[in-house]
Amino acid sequence: MRILFKNAHVLRRDAGGRWNALENAYLGTDGRYIGYIGTEAPKGSWDLVKDMSGKLLMPGLVNAHGHAAMTLLRGVGSGLPLQRWLEEAIFPIEAKMAPQDIIAGTRVAVMEMLASGTTLCSDMYDFPWDAVRVFEEAGMKVNSGRVLLCFDPDMKAEDCERLKECEQFVKDFTGRGGEGLKDGAEGLVKADIVLHSEYLTTENTVRALADIAKKYDCAVQLHVSETEKEHEECKERHEGLTPAAYLERCGLLDTPTYMAHCVWATDEDLDIMKNKGASLVHNPTSNMKLGSGFAPVAKALEKGVNVALGTDGCASNNNLNMFEEMHLAALLQKGLYRDPTLVTADQILDMATVNGAKALGRPDTGELREGMRADVIAVDMSKPHMRPAVDIPSLLVYSAQASDVTMTMVDGKILYENNAYTTIDPVKAEEEFKAAVARLLA
Ligand SMILES: [Zn+2]
Secondary structure, three states: OOEEEEEEEEEEEOOOOOEEEEEEEEEEEEOOEEEEEEOOOOOOOOOEEEEOOOEEEEEOEEEOOOOHHHHHHOOOOOOOOHHHHHHHHHHHHHOOOOHHHHHHHHHHHHHHHHHOOEEEEEOOOOOHHHHHHHHHHHOOEEEEOOEEOOOOOOOOHHHOHHHHHHHHHHHHHOOOOOOOOOOOOOOOEEEOEEEEEOOOOOHHHHHHHHHHHHHHOOOEEEEEOOOHHHHHHHHHHOOOOOHHHHHHHOOHHHOOEEEEEOOOOOHHHHHHHHHHOOEEEEOHHHHHHOOOOOOOHHHHHHHOOEEEEOOOOHHHOOOOOHHHHHHHHHHHHHHHHOOOOOOOHHHHHHHHOHHHHHHOOOOOOOOOOOOOEOOEEEEEOOOHHHOOOOOHHHHHHHHOOHHHEEEEEEOOEEEEEOOEEOOOOHHHHHHHHHHHHHHHHO
16 A cells, blocks of 8 residues: 655654654655655556645654553552562562453553554563554564573573473464565564563573573563662672673673663663663663663763663553653653753653664664665644644653544555544553453453
């Protein structure tokens, strides 16, 4: 399908990292890709022409850390400290979850993300085979994998069933591509190597997982140094090594790794991440809600670490709103270091788009350029809080609301427009969600 948007403002990133809007422009899609961007009407025939007067087209947002089906636990245990929150509120409910719950929770997460302009996310949760089917049916992009958990320090890698499942997921989803994709391009689902964290795994299994990541050349996702307690206990367990240093010793950072949180990452940890090409995924809302602290984002950026942005799960956020994360991430470092020049609006837009795409190993998305995947959202610029439109990056970071998103397109297909979904039945989704919540929270 070929769609032409006309009379749009098109947000592009220049080679110097500045985001600028091309005014009164055209953007044309060709199948799953962007075929044209310019101010002159393109030649050729179109299946659909859409007038985007008053709208800004920008790249779809990348939510680089989350647990989609946790929409089922939205707000559960609010106000408890992290360990009690997990043990008293979250784990008992998660223990009851079955595939149909995961499907229902993930579907609502996809709806929330599409309505707020997210086109690609990272997912880490139980029953990933079922969860990714929901993403595929909806047409949204996801990086996912079976999560490694292991508590027995004597467990040999060859005896660990979870490790086998991690590899099986990668085998099932690597290289699936899809119709109309260029050679080597990823399909909607990209398999990651996933481990929960240093503290919920063992050295034997982490080393074996690192070998699997190398074998299949997968991105690796995990939680790192989220709390001070976890960071310090890692040092006690592993001869004074911080989580980042320990993971490096295990060989896990030899493939591209994206690390959620890094709240307690030291200067040396950031150096390791820079040298190894690992990404930091900043989750400002979750870190504040759980009282974990503030990640050293300004320092990481200064050192040249790739910094992406995520919401984390709905139980510790309580939403999947990337505009809110952008807003908080921009304000937080300025207040923390009493320096308004830290972390510019351009850098925040990078974090929510190109940097996220880079972290997730998807170099063909995150920017609007000819030849890139057509992952495009429209933002309504005619609202009172979006005027005057003199500094677009600053408007998007400090003024825009998730509800200003009027359209979300993934791979050239419009999935959401003006409060309606093209691939999801919201009535059925709501019924399934209600049933799952009733079962779990009964
Ligand atoms: Zn998380």
